[in-house]
Each structure stands twice: as structure tokens, then as C-alpha cells.
Amino acid sequence: MKVDILAFGAHPDDVECAAGGVLISSILDGGKVVVVDLTRGEMGTFGDTETRQQEALLAAEHMGLFARRNLDLGDGRIENSFSNRLKVIQIIREYKPKIILANAISDRHPDHKNAAELVSQASFLSGLKKLSDVANEEYLQEPWRPSAVYHYIQDYFLKPDVVIDISSVFEKKMETIKLFRSQFLTADDHQANGILALMGQIEATNKIFGRAINVNYAEGFTSERYIGAKNFSSII
Numbered sequence: 001m002k003v004d005i006l007a008f009g010a011h012p013d014d015v016e017c018a019a020g021g022v023l024i025s026s027i028l029d030g031g032k033v034v035v036v037d038l039t040r041g042e043m044g045t046f047g048d049t050e051t052r053q054q055e056a057l058l059a060a061e062h063m064g065l066f067a068r069r070n071l072d073l074g075d076g077r078i079e080n081s082f083s084n085r086l087k088v089i090q091i092i093r094e095y096k097p098k099i100i101l102a103n104a105i106s107d108r109h110p111d112h113k114n115a116a117e118l119v120s121q122a123s124f125l126s127g128l129k130k131l132s133d134v135a136n137e138e139y140l141q142e143p144w145r146p147s148a149v150y151h152y153i154q155d156y157f158l159k160p161d162v163v164i165d166i167s168s169v170f171e172k173k174m175e176t177i178k179l180f181r182s183q184f185l186t187a188d189d190h191q192a193n194g195i196l197a198l199m200g201q202i203e204a205t206n207k208i209f210g211r212a213i214n215v216n217y218a219e220g221f222t223s224e225r226y227i228g229a230k231n232f233s234s235i236i
């Protein structure tokens with residue numbers, strides 16, 4: 001199995017908020033996309049784990065994901081440990097993605113930074129042939145390394161290394177985010193302060209990133225390595 005994008009998020013809805021447009025665009029172009037939530041979001045102020053799982057599956061269906069998985073690494077305590085890296089590597093080797101998306105390298109929630117480092121390091125280690133020699137457990141999958149890892153930009157405003165036009169799918173992205181009702185649409189005070197503020201922030205961020213390349217909406221990403229192109233004309 002080979003997928004086009006494997007997108008990891010510390011919490012259910014991270015991926016949708018920060019990179020939902022890119023995922024929807026890829027799917028509409030015929031791409032295969034898988035989302036992996038690293039935790040069940042059990043520390044969130046609103047919604048229980050069962051509700052959040054149902055919402056995540058609704059969002060997966062709405063976007064047309066090939067699959068959605070959950071590694072249950074513990075909300076509020078994601079560790080970039082070797083055992084967690086092995087869990088991420090098993091998923092990478094299962095889906096053999098071309099591109100991996102991960103949380104922001106610096107962000108408001110400490111899980112985001114830890115998840116970013118965990119996924120980034122696992123993406124490299126996944127390509128090592130001799131990993132099974134030190135994994136100390138049955139570990140028979142073939143090595144696989146993605147061609148690139150990009151970190152989406154979420155709560156903190158980071159300067160992107162690349163921005164991707166999502167104008168044609170922006171409405172569908174926002175519809176998808178609204179499916180996480182427990183996070184954005186339930187309690188009255190939360191509705192007033194939560195959805196309006198958060199949806200407005202996402203829209204504003206996507207507009208600012210879009211402005212730089214003269215489109216209506218874009219999502220921004222950072223990369224730990226140089227981003228290459230075949231020629232200048234493929235860059236808009």
C-alpha cells in the first residue's frame with residue numbers, strides 16, 4: 001500500500017484546522033490520504049473521548065480519507081520516546097507515504113512540539129534497514145522513508161517555508177472543522193468565544209498566507225530541509 005499523504009496530529013482536529021485544505025485538495029485530485037491522531041484528546045475541556053472519536057470519523061468521511069487511525073499515546077503527555085517512535089514507524093511502513101505532515105515545530109500546546117519531533121525523527125528512522133536489530137521486538141516491515149516531512153502551522157504564527165493554495169476547497173475545509181461539534185459548537189459560552197474566535201482565526205491565517213501568493217486562501221508549512229523544485233515555472 002502506498003498513500004500520497006500521511007498526516008499526523010497530536011489531537012483529533014489538529015490536522016483539519018491547520019492542513020485540512022491541502023488534504024481535501026489531494027483527495028479531490030485522486031490522492032490517497034490517511035490521518036493518524038496520536039491521542040484521543042481526552043484532556044480537552046469539551047467532549048469525551050467517544051464523542052471526539054465519532055466526530056473524527058465524521059470528518060474523515062466528509063473529507064474522503066482512505067483511513068483514520070489513533071495511536072492513543074496519551075493527551076497532554078506525548079513523549080518523543082523510542083517506543084513511541086516505533087509505533088509511528090510501524091504506521092509509516094504500513095502506509096508508505098510520499099509526504100508526511102506533522103504538527104508545528106513550536107506551538108501553544110506542548111504536545112504539538114513533542115508530536116512534531118516524534119513524527120519527524122520517526123520519519124527518518126523508518127528508512128533504516130537495521131532498525132529491527134535494535135527494536136528488540138518482532139519488527140518485520142520493510143524500511144520506508146517519505147520524500148518529505150512538512151510541519152503545518154497552527155496556533156502560533158510561524159513564517160512558512162511554503163504556502164499551498166486552498167481557495168477552491170476552503171469552504172469544504174470549514175465545513176469539516178464544524179463537524180467537531182464538541183470542540184466548537186456546544187456550550188453557549190464556548191459557542192460565542194470558541195467557534196467565532198477559532199473559525200475567524202483560521203480564516204484570517206489562511207487569508208494572510210494566501211495574500212503572499214495572490215490567492216484567496218492558503219495553508220502554510222515549514223520544512224526542516226530545503227524545498228526543491230524542478231524549475232521556476234512550477235512555483236506560483
Ligand SMILES: [Zn+2]
Pocket residue numbers: 010011014109112
Ligand atoms: Zn492539538
